[in-house]
Amino acid sequence: MTDKTDYTPPAVWTWDTESGGKFASINRPIAGPTHDKELPVGKHPLQLYSLATPNGVKVTVLLEELLAAGHSGAEYDAWIINIGEGAQFGSGFVGANPNSKIPALMDHSGDSPQRVFESGAIMLHLAEKFGAFLPSDPSDRTEAMSWLFWQMGSAPYLGGGFGHFYAYAPEKFEYPINRFAMETKRQLDVLDRQLDGKDWLAGEYSIADMAIWAWYGQLVLGRLYSAAEFLDVASYKNVVRWAEAIDARPAVTRGRMVNRAFGDDLSMQLRERHDASDFETKTQDKLEENAS
């Protein structure tokens, strides 16, 4: 333990706006809007306000899978919410999600617009709406729901815990890195044992696989926090096999592209998505890039 401390917490916590690391500007102890800004509304019943982080990708992967499976009612407009610039604190976004986190969905298919927030709730809303990507077998469905909730309760240790302290905190604090690395590896081992001899987490490809893939699948594929070696992700062989199978699905690639405005590969960045043909332009970009 090299980070010995003589810190004593005060009686009452107060906000020191100077500290906080890479995301200090977007972490606040206060909820609610910071400015007035309405959300744009496009032509489809489903309006998504998001960003291609793992929590955002979960939903766009599901929407693209629904469309690929023939559920044309899943056509959607996806608007980018730049959380680095505080767009999640605009009044319209806070109305859609009082928690000021992406993704948020507004479903305009009923009598009045319905907000749905938290990625797990959005996935369940869509899976039930279209009767797809939840197992029809009741036992498998219950198992899929357990895994969906597992993802929601586990990933904060990966993202808000491990990822923050390993990649984003202003200093490398040993104790938190150890704490959250241990828990992340335990979670990977939970998945590795569940996927032993199985293609999918719960009977068939479902929202549980998509949700968990967005975090743990992308982690073992080396896409999160430059932590593949540190966590020895290659040792979780069943997770890697499963993650690669999902990654090979065209709908998953499209889902990863939507609302992406970061990374080196510009051909993967579709800032907004309003029509299936929007991907063709990017594919054309990619072909031209490869040819040049």
Place this chain on the structure above:
Amino acid sequence: MTDKTDYTPPAVWTWDTESGGKFASINRPIAGPTHDKELPVGKHPLQLYSLATPNGVKVTVLLEELLAAGHSGAEYDAWIINIGEGAQFGSGFVGANPNSKIPALMDHSGDSPQRVFESGAIMLHLAEKFGAFLPSDPSDRTEAMSWLFWQMGSAPYLGGGFGHFYAYAPEKFEYPINRFAMETKRQLDVLDRQLDGKDWLAGEYSIADMAIWAWYGQLVLGRLYSAAEFLDVASYKNVVRWAEAIDARPAVTRGRMVNRAFGDDLSMQLRERHDASDFETKTQDKLEENAS
């Protein structure tokens, strides 16, 4: 920032079994069972394996509310899982919940026993099974589901983040305490704004209220981490009002008692619950204690 560090993470993380703070003995980077031990099975269709932590209390509160509302099919046996002694790593428990966390439910009401794990999944399973404590209005139901998932994704910052670093870590690390105190206060403010002028989070008393009450309600009632003053919980007046209303419900008090084996108030400790009459014994204990 008093906890400056010159720590550099190694290339590959390794398990140092010496570190870890209060819960070092139960935090492991490996999943799966550590020993063979079958789970006991009682007389009712619903078999709960749990402990009266906030995640455990969520489910026992719901079961007691279901019984109080006349759903006699919700009769259950509640067996204590002592996580400090590693009971969550027994082979039977791991079979019920591969994530080795309480609570786990085995539902024996179908053709074969059905495992359900993650407290949110268990609550949804029971609410749907009995058609209770989820709003019948579709819009309110969607809103309740958003809040249920909000609880699952938010409480890790309160429990695994703030609670761990403020109350349990081997030293007081300033940066993590600040990070997670800020997030916990933001979450309390999210709830305070949602509950402004409202009795319940989503139209009517639902599993969303019960789940969130178990963490944030008990936090503002001063029951978690001795942190009431530090977080100035009294300033979240709507949350306090809502928490007190829930706390006054007899079913909630019963739910808090089940699988409790810690704290000063012995009359609140019902280690196992197998019949509604089990509470009467404790009530008699309490009367005698008050009389003495």
